[in-house]
Amino acid sequence: MSDVVIIGAGIHPFGRFDKSYEELGAAAAAAALRDAGVEWSQIQAAYLSRMYLPATSGARILRRLGSTDISIVDIEAACASGGAALRQAVLAVRSGEIDLALVLGCEKMPRGFMDPSMIYSAWQIELGMSLNPAYWSMRAKRHMHDYGTTERQIAKVAFKNHRNSVHNPNAMYQKEFSLEEILASPLVCDPIRRLEICAPDDGAAALVVASAERARKLGAANPIQIAACCHTIARYSADFRCPADSMSATADNPGPTEVAANQAYERSGLGPKDINCFEVQDTDAFCEIEIYESLGLCALGEGGRLIDEGVTEIGGKAPVNMSGGLISKGEPVGASHVGQIVELVSQLRGTAGKRQVEGAKVALGHVLGAGGNCAVTILKR
Template sequence: MLRLPSQWLSRSLQAARPISTQPTRRAPAAPLGPGKERVFVVGVGMTKFSKPLGSDGPTYTDMAKEAVSNALSDARLPYEAIEAANVGYVFGSSTRGQRSLYEMGLSGIPISNCNNNCSTGSTALFQSRGLVAGGLARCTLALGVEKMQKGALEVGAEENPNPLDKHVLGMAKCVGGPPDAPIAPWLFAHAGREHSKRYGTTKTQYARVAEKNHRHSVNNPNAQFQDEYTLDQILGSKEICHPLTKLQCSPTSDGAAAVVLANEEFVKVNGLQDKAVEIRGISMTTDVSTVFDDPIQLIGYDMAVKAADEAYQQAGLTVADVNVVELHDCFSTNELIMYEALGLCNKGEGGSLVDSGNNTYGGRYVVNPSGGLISKGHPLGATGLAQCTELTWQLRGEADKRQVSGASVGLQHNLGLGGAAVVTLYTKYQ
């Protein structure tokens, strides 16, 4: 959870320039095409996610080595097969990506570092996939690693302007007052309140999202939390910012995840057809001109809609083809609202989707079989690649007790405020 110092907020509320919500007139841009090469996930690996352990836990290099080693072992490849790498993390010094991969060897390959807030892992995936799709490399690596501090995330007062200043000020303008809780739950709680005001969504429906994800996590050995809670326990846990209680919020976490990508020729030459899951469509979008218009837009609704539309178009698929979803449930309110942005239901029907059971086993979709961010954990740089890892296991039929019967098309949504949304569609190798 993100917390801003009071002196920064006070200064910003008094002195910030007015926020323009007027649309910028531009010719519509076509989404990025699929590139000249088909791209396949051929190896995935991750660490168990855990609460931040500081000096008592593994270092970021330890976690990175474990995740990359697992992914390479899964792909039956040596590190020398990797031709380029992109490494994502939010907290840490420059070139942490190089230091992480130097544990695997010094091969001289290009290594880039990226930070896109909570969508960092999927940004590394987007970049590594682009190298393969564009014909610049045959086999690449995406790594996400994060070692976090306990409690709400602090943003230093010295940053001016702060990257989230317009989002905080926009929400304060929408709701008629400054934050009265840590920034992240405050933003997502008010989006939930707005959804309730418009569509009658109840706090019980939001809590049912968390109940589902905690229940799913029981079968995930990599999850930070693997406990099942009743609906009453979730509603009765400590309130963070109405309607969100503690058990509806993702925790700070340590962890790493890695993905090996390859083109079709590489897959065939190395006999990796049994491992290959195709990235059929992927889109990364940033905030659009409507972002400051209301609380739901401020948490990335429209950029998620745009990313989803572009990914479906690239893939030649529709939401009707999807059966398993890993969705960015940083808070239960966000999961419910994003059902609508991703097309899993019509606008205003997220609460009805929850009540119908069509977001869990036996329903139309299984959303967050991993337990999601709420239970699996949320080490910011690793989250998107852990989502990719889970969907790869699901489409291969390797998800053990979490396995979604008949899983053939996976949908991934990863969100970073400030902002970026990455939506990815996966299918089995054909």
């Protein structure tokens, strides 16, 4: 099987902008093409990851780069949309049918909580079950009960990610908060607080993906190998992220992160100990603690210890969310995973500036959301 590589990466900052989604998306796509040294007319297929944009958004955005007759499709898999889109590009290139593709993630979202009718049934909305953070919070409460995880440990994750974001010009919030400020911010849903959750926003990110052979022919200076790109949906009762109405007390299926990560580890021949840096779905600060465990960075129940020991800080053994994570970047859903990959490409190229993990050779991106949608991508230089 031929290797699939990333030869170009581009991003439009995440935040809130007085621009159309077409402008945001086209800016990121043009940046990725420029970075790859490739013309739009050379691209053979394009995949748009988005959740909240209208039909044919991919075609509407990309016609700004010039008229074309290639296949352009929109892909949606909730918070894992970017992984699902990248996976389609990888499969198409690996099949040999094409050897140069564009993956674009783009979103423009209103302020405040997401429109619940996108994922919840009418009766759940009526009964007050339509607040996403409520689900994350219930997971946190149970973890605290089972393993002694503390509110302070959860706050430490938010502290780390907000601090990392200060060096990321593409983050929505680039502001450090003290642990005391985080713990004094209002509860949204106990035990999760306002400075511990991510907000929906606008943003776009893009990648130029090629076969290794095409990359050589193009003279790509620093191709980054996609060692694995896996997407899964949780089995029955393996996740109650949202919009669950119940779960089983007896079924014991592996969770979505375990499934996607184990697939990615198997396909890449790499394990968590081989990976130098991670970008993961910190929709809330607790979620990151749980993901340490699901990705195999530590045993079940030990996620709190990892943050206490500084293992996941830049400079630690397993740095997580060098970009500042979703907590500081916001979550423009369709752009989220593609944005993570742009960050990880810069880490592997050694161009991440003050966020740089020294000598990073292998990196992992992870997203997780509604319906137990999860994607894990492993990159290698």
